[in-house]
Structures are given as C-alpha cells and as structure tokens.
Amino acid sequence: MSLLNRRAVLKASGSLVVGFAWMPQSTFAASPRVVKPVTLDVVDSYLAIGPDGRITVYSGKVDLGTGVRTALTQIVADELDASLEQVTVIQGDTLLTPDQGPTFGSLSIQNGGAQLRRAAATARRALLEKAADKLKTDVSTLSISDGVVVGRGGGKIPFGRLVGGKTPLLKLDEHAPLKSPADFKLVGKSVPRLDIPGKVTGRFTFMQDFKVPGMLHGRIIMPAAMGATLLSYDESTISDIPGVVKVVRIENFLAVVARTEWSAIKAARQLSVKWSAWNGLPEQARIWEHVRSTKVLKDDVTSDTGDATSAFSAAPRKCSATYDFAIHTHGSIGPSCAVAEFKDGKLTCWTASQSTHNLRKQLASMLGLADENVRCVYVDGAGCYGRNAHEDAAGDAALLARTVGQPVRVQWMRADEHGWDPKGPPTLLDMRGGLDAGGKILAWESELYIPNGGAGFVALAGADHAGLSSLGQLSPGGVINDLAIPYTIPNVRTTAHRLESTPFKPSWIRSPGRMQNTFANESFFDELAAASGVDPLQLRLQYLHDPRGEEVLERLAALCDWRQRPKPDRGGEVVTGRGLAYVKYELVRTYVGVVAEVQVNTKSGEISAKRFWVAHDCGQIINPDGLRNQIEGNVVQTVSRVLKEEVTFDRSMVTSLNWATYPILTFPELPEVIIDLIDRPNEVPWGAGEPTAALVPAAIGNAVFDATGVRLRSVPFKAAKVKAAMEAA
DSSP states (O other), X not given: OOHHHHHHHHHHOOBOTTOOBOOOOOTXXXXXXXXXXXXXXXXXXXXXXXXXXXXXXXXXXXXXXXXXXXXXHHHHHHHTTOOGGGEEEEESBTTTSOOOOOSOTTOIIIIIIHHHHHHHHHHHHHHHHHHHHHHTSOGGGEXXXXXXXXXXXXXXXXXXXXXXXOOOOOBOOTTSOOOOGGGOSSTTSOOOOTTHHHHHHTOOOOGGGOXXXXXXXXXXXXXXXXXXXXXXXXXXXXXXXXXXXXXXXXXXXXXXXXXXXXXXXXXXXXXXXXXXOOOOSOOGGXXXXXXXXXXXXXXXXXXXXXXXXXXXXXXXXXXXXXXXXXXXXXXXXXXXXXXXXXXXXXEEEEXXXXXXXXXXXXXXXHHTOOGXXXXXXXXXXXXXXXXXXXXXXXXXXXXXXXXXXXXXXXXXXXXXXXXXXXXXXXXXXXXXXXXXXXXXXXXXXXXXXXXXXXXXXXXXXXXXXXXXXXXXXXXXXXXTTTOSOSSOOSEEEEEEEEESOOSSOBOOBSSTTHHHHHHHHHHHHHHHHHHHTOOHHHHHHHHOOOHHHHHHHHHHHHHHTGGGOOOOOTTSSEEEEEEEEEEEEXXXXXXXXXXXXXXXXXXXXXXXXXXXXXXXXXXXXXXXXXXXXXXXXXXXXXXXXXXXXXXXXXXXXXXXXXTXXXXXXXXXXXXXXXXXXXXOTXXXXXXXXXXXXXXXXXXXXXXXXXXXXXXXXXXXXXXXXXXXXXXXX
C-alpha cells in the first residue's frame, strides 16, 4: 500500500467499531500517539469503523503474494454485510495489529481468518443491537446491506452513525452467531485479487521500492567465509567515492552508509578488507555421511502402532530404501530489504518479514530496548515463502540507523541473499517395509535425520556478526510433520532423530519437513505397490480408511483418467510417465491428491514436467480463483525445487551465489495444471499455501519410474543424476 493511501486509511479511522477514538497519525511516523488495543480478546484489536462507514481490518497475518489480503477482506465484508470497497486491510504493523502468530504453515485463513470472522460476527451483533435501540425495534426485524442497517419499516442507519462517541471496549464473543454459508454473498466467490491492479500498473509499493524522507543507503560487507573474523579494513580505499557517510564496524559486522544507493554499492565493493581463513563446513560430496555422523540429541517417535520392528523382521518379503533431499535456499526474486529509523530512543522498522511481532522482539533484544520501543511495519516483499533474509536485512538496517542517527535503507545484493539467507536443511530418510507372500503390507518403518528445533527465532545475521543477541535458536521449522503416514497398516513406527547441528543456519522454506517426509513416504508407498504388483491408486485406496481422502483420490482418478491412462512405452529416446501422490496435511487438515505427467530424455537424463492434475479439499473455500492461484504456485515453485535447485558449497562458504549456479524454473518450462476443487462450505476453511507442494517431489519421482522403471530417491532430479541412475539400473 502506498504511503499516501496508508495515511488516508488512518485518518479515516477516527472511531472504532465500539466507538472509542484515537489520535490519527501517519502509519509511517516513528513515534505516533496512538491509543489502540492489540490484544486478542477484543473486537477493537481487529476492526474499526470510521464515521464514513469504512471498515478497517487489522490483521497480524500478512499477504506474502498469496492473495490472503483479498480473502480476509471477503471474510470480514461478508460477515458484516458490507461491500468489498468499504473494507481496507492493514497488515503486520506491531503498533496497530494483534499478534496472530507468524504467517506460515498455511494458517492465515484457518486461524487468522477465523479470528477476524469471529470479531466481525461480534461487531455485527453489537451494531444490530445498537440500531435496534435507536430505531426502537427488535433486532430480529433488522438486516444489513452494504454497511447500512435496514429496518422492516424502512428505517436506515449507516454503520458510521452507530459508532460515534467513546464507549467501553467490545469483548470478542466466541459464541457470537456466525453467518450461515447459505447467506454468503462474497465468501466462496472468485473475487479478483485486490493487489493485482497496482502490480500490473506499477503503482504497487514493494519493500524494495519503499522510501522515507532523509533516508540513507547501507550495504553490508559479508565475511569471506561463514566463520571468518574481520581483521582490518582500509577506509582510504573508498575516499574517492562521493556521498559516503560512514563505514560502520561492530566486531565482525561491517557496512558502508552513503547518500545514494550506487555510492553504497561502489563503496562496499571497493573497500579493502581482510578476513581470517575458515573452513569449517563439511565436504559437499560427503554431506550424507556428515548428517549420519552428527550427534543425535533425542528421538521423536511420531507414530507407534503394533510392533513394526518384529513384524518387519518376520516378513517374508522386505523392501528398504533411503531418500535424501538437498539443502535449498529461498531464492527470493527480490533480494531482502528493510528501512529503519531510530529516533528519541525508539526504533521503527519497515520490513517484509512474515513475522513482524517476533521480529520486534528480536530487534529489541539486539538493541537492548524494551519491546514497546520497537515498531515493525509490514510492507510487501518481492518473494518470501519461508523465513528468508528479510529479518536479517531489518537487523542490519536497525544497527546502521542507530549508528548514523538517520533512517537507513538496506538491501542485500544477490550474492548476499544466496550466500547468507538461512537454508532448508539437508534431510535424510531411511524407509523399510515388510510384505507377506501375497503382497499385503505388514510393517512400515521410517527414520528421519533432521536438525533439532521448530519454527522459532532464527538468529539475525547482523546480530551474529556484531556479537549481539537476537534470541536465535536452531529453528529449521516443523520438520517432523507428515513423517507419520495416513494409511492403516498394522505395524508402524516412524522416528525422527533430532540432530545437534546442521551445516548452515536453518529455517523453514515452504512446506518444511512436510515436503521431504511426504516425498519419502509417497515414493516408498509406490515402491511397495510395485513390489506387490498392485496399481498405486488401488493400493492407496486399500489402506486409506478416510472418506474425504478416498473422495479426493477418486476425483483425482476421474480428473486425469488414471484407470484408462496410456501404458508407458519405455523404448524411445523420450519417454512419458505418470505418477501419483497423496497427503492429508499433518494428518489433521487439507486433503490433496496429485498426478504428475513427465517426459524423460533417456539419452541426457533431462526431465520435463508437462502436466499436473490436482484434487484439493481444504474445507470451505473463500476465493476459488485465489485458491487455484495458490495451487498453481505450489506446483510451479516445487517443480523448480525438485528439478533444479541445490545449494552448493566448499569448505568455507556457499558457492551457488547467483542464478547461473542456483538456477530456477523458467517460463518455457512451466507445466500445465488442471485442478478439481472440492468445496465444503459448511466445514471450517483449511490452508492451501503448502499442502500441494508437499506432493510434487513424489509425484514426479513416481512418474519417472512409470516412464523408465528407474527409482529416483535424491532431490534434486538433475539430468546427470537421472542419467547415472538409468545407467546403473
């Protein structure tokens, strides 16, 4: 949202839904005088209605380019019987929005949207009661249309006339009646995304475009190796560059600040710097040996039914396989960026962080400030899908702004982004299955090797280099989710070995752990189907005792004509195959089935992902077109990760520092995506930002087996690796 628009939003929000007033100040002022609640238990934290009847929504969940802003607008507008045009959403501003948790895990609609809907329902009832009092009638005789309460006798009162004055806060009522799905006018409809016109016309403000008056430009000079120490630098080597304001050093943190961005870039490149040597990374060629040899802190048993070990030992037929998933970087198209201003002992930071409330705590810790003296304001970033380096750029900007006493913008360079953003950790899985003589599955065992920790605070790079605390932990994300399987097998044991360390600072990338674990599970299930001589779809249906899951698979089969699909011809230079994968995400939500169609060049090993069919059940659908966008994005991004992406490194640092060494999918390589959406308007809405992505690796791998008879168990499926596997078969 542009600077002027956000100012206008706040100036329009003179009184909240229960009527209390606050001092309208610029959203981008460093120290605004605002009196507004942000606790989770009052309606006023989520909603405001101005005198003109316009509704402002305050969402702690943010839109990372997935269309969440539009869906949240639909939810609130529909629950209040207002028009879309009456609603504006402010996101991720720690001064104005409640802390609804980070924007991750496909929880924005499922959790954040549910909170907003409940707030809107509470507000709707309060508005009707107040209108009934003014019109001297019973609530049951009133209705709402486009933000106007209408009585049967013709009396009308716009929202704006109902919210004036100062009254007590309105408590959120968990039992306020929700609108019946039969009465929805906006929810369930394909409303055009609100952000697209601005992006198409170039009027949209990304974080990388954001500016404040008096802003300087900073560039970070990263160490020559991951663990290197700064020995010295020679400031005279940049004396010829105009506009340099300051060289900032705090222990191993080194940066230049200049009046123009180009001067900052030139100075960062030209400054003579000496670093110590360091070679503490493992050999990439032996990465899986390194993972296996890393100390195990504890074991998490994620499922334990029957006696899998004994059943496997006694099984007359045994299958085993090991799957690995390479280290991935986020690869955000726009390098991370932030702007910070330190004034009167308080910090304001504009950031594309998907977790502004957590970042606030980290910046406060790093600078030794109270949390209330730090404000983080979300501005849309050009690329995210996980905890990339947006927070790190924010930390850098905060350090520089405090040092120079002026607002500072920091944008990382491409090599900084690829080299220093936190990584999706290397993932290793050992799979074992036992069959009886007739092919029935008797036992299933899996062992996962993954770093300890969850989705917590990832240490800020600048704080690390400066020797400051930023609450950092080992935080790879929810990496043990979906290790357990959705199939009913008599003897199952799934275990995660939680490792003490991992080569690079880990954080979550889209579908963390769920993608890697589902890749192994659904690939190995196909291996058992082949060993049993049973069709992969039929075997899944045989062991899946879940009506919604069965419906997804049956609709998927009809969508792609699975049962009548062409039998693959493995004799040509280019062969085609189809592969199937299924997930009930985290075993508690969002059912998805995927079939991939691929072509494999048997001479070169090149894989082309041509087509995907997706059957998707996430309960109630808010915006069908937006949901399709999400699913398509899941497929496209994950095809890139599966076929192309892999962090490379030597003993000192990352070596895949640009798009040539870390390639991503190009437009000519995009697959066709055919989708069947299963709408369940009377069910709760679940997330869609991740589940489809979890299935793409296994679906592609299973399709390659269908086409070639060769199993691929190591992501990415690069041509050389595929060719070697075919030659070894």
